[in-house]
Amino acid sequence: MISVQNLTKSFGDVRALDGLTFHAPDGQITGLLGPNGAGKTTCLRTIYGLQKADSGQALIDTVDALLDPLAARRLIGIFPDKFGLYERLTAQEQIAFFAELHGLKGAERNQAVTAVIERLGMTELAHRRSAGFSQGQRMKVALAQAIVHQPKHLILDEPSRGLDVMSTRILRDLLRELRAQGTCILFSSHVMQEVAALCDRVVVVAQGKVAAEGSPDELCAMTGESALEEAFVKIIGTDEGIAA
Numbered sequence: 001m002i003s004v005q006n007l008t009k010s011f012g013d014v015r016a017l018d019g020l021t022f023h024a025p026d027g028q029i030t031g032l033l034g035p036n037g038a039g040k041t042t043c044l045r046t047i048y049g050l051q052k053a054d055s056g057q058a059l060i061d062t063v064d065a066l067l068d069p070l071a072a073r074r075l076i077g078i079f080p081d082k083f084g085l086y087e088r089l090t091a092q093e094q095i096a097f098f099a100e101l102h103g104l105k106g107a108e109r110n111q112a113v114t115a116v117i118e119r120l121g122m123t124e125l126a127h128r129r130s131a132g133f134s135q136g137q138r139m140k141v142a143l144a145q146a147i148v149h150q151p152k153h154l155i156l157d158e159p160s161r162g163l164d165v166m167s168t169r170i171l172r173d174l175l176r177e178l179r180a181q182g183t184c185i186l187f188s189s190h191v192m193q194e195v196a197a198l199c200d201r202v203v204v205v206a207q208g209k210v211a212a213e214g215s216p217d218e219l220c221a222m223t224g225e226s227a228l229e230e231a232f233v234k235i236i237g238t239d240e241g242i243a244a
Protein backbone atom coordinates (compact mmCIF):
# COMPACT_ATOMS: atom_id res chain seq x y z
CA MET A 1 0.00 0.00 0.00
CA ILE A 2 1.20 3.49 -0.82
CA SER A 3 -0.23 6.35 1.16
CA VAL A 4 0.52 10.01 0.64
CA GLN A 5 -0.48 12.55 3.31
CA ASN A 6 -0.39 16.31 2.89
CA LEU A 7 2.70 16.43 0.69
CA THR A 8 4.01 19.87 -0.15
CA LYS A 9 6.93 20.79 -2.38
CA SER A 10 7.91 24.14 -3.87
CA PHE A 11 10.53 24.93 -6.49
CA GLY A 12 11.11 28.65 -5.94
CA ASP A 13 7.74 30.28 -6.55
CA VAL A 14 6.22 27.16 -8.11
CA ARG A 15 4.12 25.09 -5.71
CA ALA A 16 4.44 21.64 -7.34
CA LEU A 17 2.69 19.78 -4.48
CA ASP A 18 0.15 21.58 -2.35
CA GLY A 19 -1.15 19.24 0.34
CA LEU A 20 -1.46 16.16 -1.87
CA THR A 21 -3.22 13.28 -0.09
CA PHE A 22 -4.31 9.91 -1.51
CA HIS A 23 -4.13 6.17 -0.93
CA ALA A 24 -3.15 3.43 -3.42
CA PRO A 25 -4.22 -0.04 -2.15
CA ASP A 26 -2.56 -3.41 -2.84
CA GLY A 27 -3.97 -5.46 -5.72
CA GLN A 28 -5.24 -2.37 -7.51
CA ILE A 29 -4.04 -0.09 -10.27
CA THR A 30 -4.23 3.53 -9.20
CA GLY A 31 -3.78 6.21 -11.84
CA LEU A 32 -2.58 9.72 -11.13
CA LEU A 33 -4.27 11.69 -13.86
CA GLY A 34 -3.48 15.33 -14.38
CA PRO A 35 -2.51 17.91 -16.96
CA ASN A 36 1.10 18.90 -17.69
CA GLY A 37 2.72 20.42 -14.63
CA ALA A 38 0.10 19.10 -12.18
CA GLY A 39 2.78 17.58 -9.91
CA LYS A 40 2.57 13.89 -10.88
CA THR A 41 6.30 13.30 -11.44
CA THR A 42 7.21 15.28 -8.32
CA CYS A 43 4.85 13.08 -6.32
CA LEU A 44 6.25 9.82 -7.72
CA ARG A 45 9.84 10.95 -7.20
CA THR A 46 9.01 11.77 -3.59
CA ILE A 47 7.47 8.34 -2.97
CA TYR A 48 10.54 6.69 -4.49
CA GLY A 49 12.81 8.74 -2.24
CA LEU A 50 14.48 10.63 -5.09
CA GLN A 51 13.14 13.95 -3.95
CA LYS A 52 12.55 15.37 -0.50
CA ALA A 53 9.16 17.00 0.03
CA ASP A 54 9.00 20.17 2.11
CA SER A 55 6.42 18.59 4.42
CA GLY A 56 4.00 15.70 4.64
CA GLN A 57 4.36 11.94 4.59
CA ALA A 58 4.72 9.24 1.92
CA LEU A 59 4.27 5.74 3.34
CA ILE A 60 5.13 2.51 1.54
CA ASP A 61 3.51 -0.06 3.78
CA THR A 62 4.93 1.16 7.09
CA VAL A 63 8.11 2.77 5.70
CA ASP A 64 8.23 6.57 5.55
CA ALA A 65 9.96 7.52 2.27
CA LEU A 66 10.97 10.92 3.61
CA LEU A 67 12.65 9.48 6.71
CA ASP A 68 14.12 6.33 5.13
CA PRO A 69 14.32 6.68 1.33
CA LEU A 70 16.60 3.66 0.88
CA ALA A 71 14.22 1.32 2.71
CA ALA A 72 11.34 2.76 0.67
CA ARG A 73 13.20 2.11 -2.56
CA ARG A 74 13.74 -1.54 -1.67
CA LEU A 75 9.96 -2.05 -1.55
CA ILE A 76 9.34 -0.48 -4.94
CA GLY A 77 9.99 -1.19 -8.60
CA ILE A 78 10.29 1.99 -10.62
CA PHE A 79 9.68 2.63 -14.29
CA PRO A 80 10.94 6.20 -14.55
CA ASP A 81 9.92 9.02 -16.87
CA LYS A 82 13.28 8.95 -18.65
CA PHE A 83 14.91 5.58 -18.83
CA GLY A 84 18.58 5.73 -19.66
CA LEU A 85 20.09 2.37 -20.52
CA TYR A 86 23.77 1.46 -20.33
CA GLU A 87 24.36 1.19 -24.07
CA ARG A 88 27.37 -1.10 -23.78
CA LEU A 89 25.61 -3.70 -21.68
CA THR A 90 23.44 -6.43 -23.12
CA ALA A 91 19.83 -6.51 -22.00
CA GLN A 92 20.60 -9.46 -19.77
CA GLU A 93 23.62 -7.76 -18.14
CA GLN A 94 21.57 -4.65 -17.59
CA ILE A 95 18.74 -6.51 -15.86
CA ALA A 96 21.24 -8.53 -13.80
CA PHE A 97 22.86 -5.28 -12.66
CA PHE A 98 19.54 -4.02 -11.33
CA ALA A 99 18.80 -7.39 -9.73
CA GLU A 100 22.08 -7.03 -7.81
CA LEU A 101 21.22 -3.49 -6.77
CA HIS A 102 18.12 -4.98 -5.21
CA GLY A 103 20.19 -7.54 -3.32
CA LEU A 104 19.81 -10.64 -5.51
CA LYS A 105 22.99 -12.66 -5.93
CA GLY A 106 24.33 -15.81 -7.64
CA ALA A 107 21.82 -18.46 -8.66
CA GLU A 108 18.88 -16.50 -7.25
CA ARG A 109 19.83 -13.49 -9.41
CA ASN A 110 20.32 -15.63 -12.53
CA GLN A 111 16.94 -17.32 -12.05
CA ALA A 112 15.18 -14.01 -11.55
CA VAL A 113 16.80 -12.54 -14.68
CA THR A 114 15.94 -15.56 -16.82
CA ALA A 115 12.36 -15.57 -15.54
CA VAL A 116 11.74 -11.90 -16.31
CA ILE A 117 13.32 -12.20 -19.77
CA GLU A 118 10.97 -15.08 -20.59
CA ARG A 119 7.97 -13.36 -19.09
CA LEU A 120 8.46 -10.26 -21.23
CA GLY A 121 9.28 -12.25 -24.40
CA MET A 122 12.79 -10.81 -24.58
CA THR A 123 14.83 -13.93 -25.24
CA GLU A 124 16.01 -12.69 -28.63
CA LEU A 125 17.13 -9.39 -27.15
CA ALA A 126 18.86 -10.84 -24.12
CA HIS A 127 22.38 -10.99 -25.53
CA ARG A 128 22.27 -7.86 -27.63
CA ARG A 129 23.74 -4.56 -26.45
CA SER A 130 21.08 -1.97 -25.89
CA ALA A 131 22.69 0.62 -28.21
CA GLY A 132 20.33 0.74 -31.17
CA PHE A 133 17.32 -0.75 -29.37
CA SER A 134 13.95 0.57 -30.52
CA GLN A 135 11.74 2.48 -28.09
CA GLY A 136 9.62 -0.63 -27.45
CA GLN A 137 12.72 -2.76 -26.81
CA ARG A 138 14.04 -0.13 -24.41
CA MET A 139 10.71 -0.12 -22.63
CA LYS A 140 10.94 -3.87 -22.10
CA VAL A 141 14.42 -3.61 -20.60
CA ALA A 142 13.28 -0.79 -18.30
CA LEU A 143 10.25 -2.80 -17.27
CA ALA A 144 12.34 -5.91 -16.65
CA GLN A 145 14.68 -3.84 -14.45
CA ALA A 146 11.69 -2.56 -12.51
CA ILE A 147 10.17 -5.96 -11.73
CA VAL A 148 13.15 -8.35 -11.62
CA HIS A 149 13.15 -8.34 -7.80
CA GLN A 150 9.36 -8.94 -7.70
CA PRO A 151 8.55 -5.76 -5.80
CA LYS A 152 5.26 -5.48 -3.91
CA HIS A 153 4.86 -1.96 -5.25
CA LEU A 154 5.33 -0.72 -8.79
CA ILE A 155 5.51 2.92 -9.79
CA LEU A 156 5.37 3.97 -13.44
CA ASP A 157 5.72 7.49 -14.79
CA GLU A 158 3.79 7.86 -18.05
CA PRO A 159 4.48 4.24 -18.98
CA SER A 160 3.09 4.04 -22.49
CA ARG A 161 4.62 7.17 -23.97
CA GLY A 162 6.25 6.46 -27.32
CA LEU A 163 5.11 2.84 -27.43
CA ASP A 164 3.46 1.15 -30.38
CA VAL A 165 0.26 -0.85 -30.02
CA MET A 166 2.01 -4.18 -29.42
CA SER A 167 4.31 -2.81 -26.71
CA THR A 168 1.39 -1.04 -25.06
CA ARG A 169 -0.53 -4.31 -24.96
CA ILE A 170 2.40 -6.18 -23.44
CA LEU A 171 2.69 -3.50 -20.78
CA ARG A 172 -1.04 -3.53 -19.99
CA ASP A 173 -1.19 -7.34 -19.81
CA LEU A 174 1.75 -7.36 -17.43
CA LEU A 175 0.21 -4.71 -15.18
CA ARG A 176 -3.05 -6.67 -15.01
CA GLU A 177 -1.14 -9.85 -14.16
CA LEU A 178 0.80 -8.09 -11.39
CA ARG A 179 -2.43 -6.62 -10.03
CA ALA A 180 -3.92 -10.12 -9.85
CA GLN A 181 -0.87 -11.15 -7.80
CA GLY A 182 -1.59 -8.38 -5.29
CA THR A 183 0.96 -5.77 -6.40
CA CYS A 184 0.19 -2.15 -5.56
CA ILE A 185 0.52 -0.32 -8.88
CA LEU A 186 0.63 3.45 -9.14
CA PHE A 187 1.14 5.20 -12.42
CA SER A 188 0.94 8.71 -13.75
CA SER A 189 -0.58 9.66 -17.04
CA HIS A 190 -2.24 12.39 -18.98
CA VAL A 191 -3.52 9.90 -21.53
CA MET A 192 -7.21 9.32 -20.97
CA GLN A 193 -7.50 5.99 -22.84
CA GLU A 194 -4.71 4.44 -20.81
CA VAL A 195 -6.28 5.44 -17.53
CA ALA A 196 -9.77 4.34 -18.56
CA ALA A 197 -8.45 0.96 -19.79
CA LEU A 198 -6.34 0.09 -16.77
CA CYS A 199 -7.23 1.87 -13.58
CA ASP A 200 -9.35 0.65 -10.70
CA ARG A 201 -8.99 4.03 -9.05
CA VAL A 202 -8.19 7.41 -10.52
CA VAL A 203 -6.75 10.28 -8.54
CA VAL A 204 -7.21 13.49 -10.49
CA VAL A 205 -4.40 15.90 -9.66
CA ALA A 206 -4.39 19.58 -10.55
CA GLN A 207 -2.04 22.25 -9.23
CA GLY A 208 -0.46 19.89 -6.74
CA LYS A 209 -3.64 18.72 -5.03
CA VAL A 210 -6.36 16.14 -5.48
CA ALA A 211 -9.26 17.56 -7.47
CA ALA A 212 -11.31 14.33 -7.31
CA GLU A 213 -10.85 10.59 -6.86
CA GLY A 214 -12.75 7.37 -7.43
CA SER A 215 -13.20 4.63 -10.03
CA PRO A 216 -13.63 5.82 -13.64
CA ASP A 217 -17.37 5.05 -13.28
CA GLU A 218 -17.59 7.00 -10.02
CA LEU A 219 -15.90 10.03 -11.59
CA CYS A 220 -18.36 9.90 -14.48
CA ALA A 221 -21.31 9.59 -12.08
CA MET A 222 -19.96 12.43 -9.92
CA THR A 223 -19.88 14.80 -12.88
CA GLY A 224 -22.94 13.48 -14.74
CA GLU A 225 -20.81 12.55 -17.77
CA SER A 226 -20.67 9.24 -19.65
CA ALA A 227 -17.00 9.43 -20.73
CA LEU A 228 -13.99 9.81 -18.44
CA GLU A 229 -12.52 12.49 -20.68
CA GLU A 230 -15.56 14.72 -20.25
CA ALA A 231 -15.66 14.00 -16.53
CA PHE A 232 -12.02 14.97 -16.25
CA VAL A 233 -12.49 18.23 -18.15
CA LYS A 234 -15.40 19.10 -15.86
CA ILE A 235 -13.35 18.33 -12.76
CA ILE A 236 -10.31 20.41 -13.64
CA GLY A 237 -12.16 23.00 -15.70
CA THR A 238 -9.94 22.79 -18.82
CA ASP A 239 -8.73 20.25 -21.37
CA GLU A 240 -5.27 21.77 -21.58
CA GLY A 241 -2.39 19.30 -21.22
CA ILE A 242 -4.53 16.20 -21.66
CA ALA A 243 -4.32 13.61 -24.44
CA ALA A 244 -7.25 11.48 -25.54
Ligand SMILES: Nc1ncnc2c1ncn2[C@@H]1O[C@H](COP(=O)(O)OP(=O)(O)OP(=O)(O)O)[C@@H](O)[C@H]1O
Pocket residue numbers: 011014015016034035036037038039040041042043190
Ligand atom coordinates in the same frame (compact mmCIF):
# COMPACT_ATOMS: atom_id res chain seq x y z
N1 LIG B 1 13.45 20.34 -10.50
C1 LIG B 1 12.55 21.29 -10.72
N2 LIG B 1 12.90 22.60 -10.71
C2 LIG B 1 11.98 23.57 -10.91
N3 LIG B 1 10.67 23.35 -11.13
C3 LIG B 1 10.26 22.06 -11.17
C4 LIG B 1 11.17 20.99 -10.96
N4 LIG B 1 10.48 19.82 -11.03
C5 LIG B 1 9.19 20.17 -11.27
N5 LIG B 1 9.06 21.51 -11.35
C6 LIG B 1 7.82 22.26 -11.57
O1 LIG B 1 6.83 21.73 -10.71
C7 LIG B 1 5.57 21.62 -11.36
C8 LIG B 1 5.10 20.17 -11.36
O2 LIG B 1 5.94 19.43 -12.23
P1 LIG B 1 5.80 17.85 -12.46
O3 LIG B 1 6.91 17.44 -13.38
O4 LIG B 1 5.70 17.18 -11.16
O5 LIG B 1 4.40 17.80 -13.21
P2 LIG B 1 3.72 16.60 -14.02
O6 LIG B 1 2.32 16.52 -13.55
O7 LIG B 1 4.56 15.38 -13.92
O8 LIG B 1 3.76 17.18 -15.51
P3 LIG B 1 3.93 16.44 -16.93
O9 LIG B 1 2.66 15.72 -17.22
O10 LIG B 1 4.13 17.62 -17.85
O11 LIG B 1 5.14 15.55 -16.85
C9 LIG B 1 5.79 22.20 -12.77
O12 LIG B 1 5.41 23.56 -12.76
C10 LIG B 1 7.28 22.06 -12.98
O13 LIG B 1 7.77 23.03 -13.89
